[in-house]
Amino acid sequence: MPAPEDPKMPSSFEGNEEFYETSRTTKLFRRITDEPLIPLGMALTCWALFRASRSIRAGNDRDYTNKMFRRRIYAQGFTIAAMVGGSYYYADEHRARKNVETKVAEQKAKEKNRAWIKELEAREGERLELERIAREEAKK
Structure with missing residues (x-):
């Protein structure tokens, strides 16, 4: 959850x-x-x-x-x-804009990767919690 x-x-x-x-x-x-x-x-x-x-x-x-x-x-x-x-x-301006856009894209990719890892960790936590509940109910 x-x-x-x-x-x-x-x-x-x-x-x-x-x-x-x-x-x-x-x-x-x-x-x-x-x-x-x-x-x-x-x-x-x-x-x-x-x-x-x-x-x-x-x-x-x-x-x-x-x-x-x-x-x-x-x-x-x-x-x-x-x-x-x-x-x-405008060649220098275009290069500078391209560099900024590349850095922003890299930052967004890192943030997306972090969010994806966070989602996977949360799902793994949910899976482990469900397994623990299933084991406890199996013992009863």
Whole structure:
């Protein structure tokens, strides 16, 4: 039985808690704020492509359509440059964050291991108590 101060014992079969700690939207907004030039380049690319496709459908001037396609290429180049530049510029921050995340994961793994051992010890204690009760009843 669990101790009174510990109403719910941890189980080794519980779900993966790390999965639920950060949601996808939280991670997305963190990435956008970390490197804001990449979403800007993506938005410019989409805008230029959208304008080019509207120009084609409307049958407008070919020069305008080509101009929009060129802008799309420039925006894609900007996005790639932002990705490469950001990876160099933020490399130390990414390494530091990765180290912190690794340490936190190791600490959580140790805590989970301790809780699992505590659970096994409690179950062993229960088993021994049941065996003792069964022996006493067998003697009667």
